[in-house]
Amino acid sequence: MVIAADGFESEFGRWAGLKSVILARNDIISALQYRMINVDVDPDYTDFYLGSIAPAGYIWVFPKGEGMANVGIGSSINMIHNRFELKNYLDRFIENHPGLKKGQDIQLVTGGVSVSKVKMPITMPGLMLVGDAARLIDPITGGGIANAIVSGMYAAQITKEAIESNDYSPQMMQKYEKLVKERFERKHLRNWVAKEKLAMLSDDTLDKLVDIVSEQVLTTISVEAILKAIAEKYPEVVKELEDLI
Numbered sequence: 001m002v003i004a005a006d007g008f009e010s011e012f013g014r015w016a017g018l019k020s021v022i023l024a025r026n027d028i029i030s031a032l033q034y035r036m037i038n039v040d041v042d043p044d045y046t047d048f049y050l051g052s053i054a055p056a057g058y059i060w061v062f063p064k065g066e067g068m069a070n071v072g073i074g075s076s077i078n079m080i081h082n083r084f085e086l087k088n089y090l091d092r093f094i095e096n097h098p099g100l101k102k103g104q105d106i107q108l109v110t111g112g113v114s115v116s117k118v119k120m121p122i123t124m125p126g127l128m129l130v131g132d133a134a135r136l137i138d139p140i141t142g143g144g145i146a147n148a149i150v151s152g153m154y155a156a157q158i159t160k161e162a163i164e165s166n167d168y169s170p171q172m173m174q175k176y177e178k179l180v181k182e183r184f185e186r187k188h189l190r191n192w193v194a195k196e197k198l199a200m201l202s203d204d205t206l207d208k209l210v211d212i213v214s215e216q217v218l219t220t221i222s223v224e225a226i227l228k229a230i231a232e233k234y235p236e237v238v239k240e241l242e243d244l245i
């Protein structure tokens with residue numbers, strides 16, 4: 001879906017008159033990803049690189065089978081000065097990574113990714129926004145596929161109810177908003193605060209945080225588990241998140 005900022009709205013949102021689709025610049029990530037072949041990466045690990053290597057964002061290496069990987073970057077548009085800069089960051093990273101440098105890119109995907117808190121309203125009578133259109137991407141990971149599927153499922157449930165009762169009123173649509181809020185609102189608020197915090201940290205501090213996390217025995221890998229691990233040793237870093245983790 002179309003991402004827009006600073007007074008611009010998505011094509012769909014403008015049509016629907018929903019102000020919730022407007023985003024601040026710090027809530028928009030510009031993303032670019034290569035599908036690479038003939039690379040040498042560990043197929044059992046997904047790698048994330050944070051810090052000045054990808055300002056207010058990260059670089060990812062997702063193995064995709066024998067010698068293949070998705071290698072991408074996302075950075076806040078607040079930190080990117082022109083459209084070539086993002087590509088330069090990623091190309092420089094690949095150039096300095098022996099396992100990737102020898103590979104070739106066979107496909108390029110680019111796009112905008114919203115990283116906002118849950119914003120309401122996302123409905124009008126007879127209309128529900130799901131997935132990216134409803135700005136439901138996780139603000140810290142930039143992952144939106146699962147949330148698009150879950151919100152799509154909720155919308156389908158309420159659509160069925162609406163059709164069966166021939167009721168497309170605001171009250172019926174708000175049942176969908178309630179399901180979305182219950183599922184995502186608190187989690188996205190926590191991850192949004194963590195995202196804003198993370199964007200401010202120096203490379204040295206990020207290195208320390210990674211050291212701390214690697215010393216902990218994590219039974220699950222989740223944003224919550226990582227934040228809890230950091231809170232144990234570095235409470236000041238996650239101070240504003242205390243109530244949310």
Ligand SMILES: Cc1cc2nc3c(=O)[nH]c(=O)nc-3n(C[C@H](O)[C@H](O)[C@H](O)COP(=O)(O)OP(=O)(O)OC[C@H]3O[C@@H](n4cnc5c(N)ncnc54)[C@H](O)[C@@H]3O)c2cc1C
Pocket residue numbers: 001031032033072109110111112113130131132133137142143144145146148
């Ligand atoms: C480079 C990049 C990498 C990403 N990597 C990941 C990842 O690893 N994991 C993850 O979870 N998320 C990732 N995301 C985010 C993820 O792609 C989205 O969150 C997800 O695709 C959202 O799904 P959606 O169905 O809401 O929207 P979309 O996937 O955007 O689907 C909307 C569809 O509607 C169509 N459409 C638009 N307008 C109209 C119209 N007027 N009429 C008919 N059809 C229309 C579009 O063509 C599109 O097919 C990434 C995003 C980018 C840009």
